[in-house]
Amino acid sequence: MDSVDVLVVGAGPAGSTAAYHLARAGYDVRVLEEHPQVGRPVQCAGLVSQRVLDLAGSRGSVRRPVHGAAVFGPSGGSIEFRAPEARAYAIDRAALDLELADRAVRAGARFDAQVRFDRRQDERDGRVLIEATQDGSTRREYAARLVIGADGVASAVARAFRLRRPVEILPAFEAEFGRSPGDPDRVEVYLSRTFAPGLFGWWIPDGAGGARVGVAVNADGTSARRYYERMLEFLSRRFGAPLLNPTSYLASGIPIGNVPRTSGDRVLLVGDAAAQVKPLSGGGIFTGMRCAEIAAGVGIDALRAGDLSALRLAEYDRAWRSEFGEEFGRALALRRIFTRMSDADFDRLVETLRSSELLGTIVAFGDIDFPTHVVRRLLGSSPSLVRLVPKALGAWLRPRSEYQVPDLA
Ligand SMILES: Cc1cc2nc3c(=O)[nH]c(=O)nc-3n(C[C@H](O)[C@H](O)[C@H](O)COP(=O)(O)OP(=O)(O)OC[C@H]3O[C@@H](n4cnc5c(N)ncnc54)[C@H](O)[C@@H]3O)c2cc1C
Known part of the structure; x- marks a missing residue:
């Protein structure tokens, strides 16, 4: 059994950010990642704000700045905004995840790849015992003073610690095209009940001559892929040519809603696991990283005080909600309209x-x-x-x- 101060489950942007801050403060941090490689498979359109680059402390993942955006109505009418300064960045998402993991490793965190968190057992000697599986078959056990659930939209940690997650999960489908028509200095957003009921469709330049094209929709029984195919027909008309030869596809989910509790005895949830996602856009990299930073701060204080009770860790819920609660509340209400x-x-x-x-x-x-x-x-x-x-x-x-x-x- 491996005994550590903090076990972080998930090596996405939220997990690696929490791991970095905790390791930097001198704690023994282990990160479990079920995939063999950090950052793969990519499940993202890769559009972020300057705040993400600031939180990452690096611009290494940036492929190109984006100055403009266009929003299209269902009949093809559009509005365009363009700012003199960059308003967003098209990034290489896998590179961002790798950078963040690398920063955590340099601060002293250790990553165990291809290890999946399965369940928790009872507490012993002030540590929670965790069962995991390595390489799909070998059983691993960990004992940790604190667990951070950064394991994304389907969080097994949230389930294991009985933190209820009554959120809406919007199915999303995206394809990458190595070459695409379209203005590489702007993103396009498509509003339509026909091909993107529930959120919207997008065309986002990848900064290398191609684009990421996708939809996020209501879970209404029709697959997100089916909606995506309808949107491609709209895009063919919009660009006057079909988009051809996708290089990859991804299907995933976006959690939208308000998780009542994101902390408990010896556990904190961060990022998509806590549905810390902007309800109007489905973007979660900035909010997840910032909340992970807040979680690490609360975790450090609690570890120092030797008090990892639900009561003490509830400070995390208060802290992140004081920063994002009002924005998320307003955005959720707008989303209902x-x-x-x-x-x-x-x-x-x-x-x-x-x-x-x-x-x-x-x-x-x-x-x-x-x-x-x-x-x-x-x-x-x-x-x-x-x-x-x-x-x-x-x-x-x-x-x-x-x-x-x-x-x-
Ligand atoms: C199609 C699509 C496009 C998007 N585009 C954008 C965008 O342009 N900009 C933006 O800001 N956001 C975007 N998002 C949202 C963004 O991708 C997420 O909010 C962000 O990845 C959340 O980070 P995270 O670290 O919480 O979780 P994740 O990035 O999901 O990382 C979770 C990690 O945990 C691992 N894991 C899961 N379960 C286990 C387990 N049991 N044991 C061990 N490891 C486990 C996973 O393998 C993964 O590496 C998009 C989402 C989708 C679906």
Whole structure:
């Protein structure tokens, strides 16, 4: 049995970030990763903000900065925003994961690859015992003072520690194309109930002449791949040519919602395992890394104090929610409206946003990590936009209103 201070399950951006900070503080940290290679398979469109690069302490994964975005309505009408400065970065996601793992290793963390967390057993001598499987067959055991569940959307750690996760999981399907038509300096977002009910479709330049094209949708019985195929037909019309020869496919899920508890006795959940994902975009790299940093801080204090009780670790829930709770709450409420909008509503939305005054507001205040800030400004300055959303939410989203969860029943 391997005995460690902290066992981190999952070597994605959240797990490696937590491991780095804990190892740097002098703790004995072990990271379990079920795949043979960190960063593979890639399950991401690779679009991040400057904040991710800051948290990573490196720009090594950047393939190209992106200055613009276009949002298309179902009938093909669009709005375009372009800022003088880079608003996002197309990254090599596998390279980011490797960089983060490498940083954690240099700080002293150890990675066990091809080891899958299976279950926890009872506690013994102030440590929780964990059962894992190496290479699909060999049983491994670990004893840890603290476990960090960074094992993604289907978190086995959340289940093992009975942290309920009543979140919505949006099926997603994406393909990579080595070559693609389209403007490599902007991302494209497609709103449509026909091929992306529930979230949206995307075309994101990969910074190397190709693109990542995908959809995330409601779990309504139709496969995400089927929706993706419908979107490809739309894209063929949009680009005037079919997108050909995909180099890879990925199918995964995006957790959206509010997990009531992300901490318990000797356990913290971070990243997708805790559904720390932006509800309006499904992006989770920034939020997961930042929450992992917060988790490491709370973990370090608790390890020092020798108190890893649920009561003590609940500080983590308070801390990350004080940073993201309001944004996530507003975004979830907006999402409830968004999912009820028809194709005609989407076309009207695009048409309304076309007014140059509103476009200026979006360019000036748009922030991919905190999108509700600009939505509130827009609703505060545009009566025609407010008319598109239910009254209760329109009032609640306007600037300077008190933060409270609206009753949309
Ligand atoms: C199609 C798609 C596109 C996306 N595009 C973007 C984007 O452009 N920008 C953005 O910010 N976000 C994007 N996201 C979301 C983003 O990928 C996730 O939010 C992010 O990867 C979460 O990081 P994480 O470290 O929490 O989990 P993950 O990156 O999922 O890492 C979890 C790790 O745990 C490992 N693991 C799982 N179970 C076990 C186990 N039992 N034992 C051991 N190891 C285990 C997995 O192998 C994996 O390596 C996208 C998601 C999808 C599905």
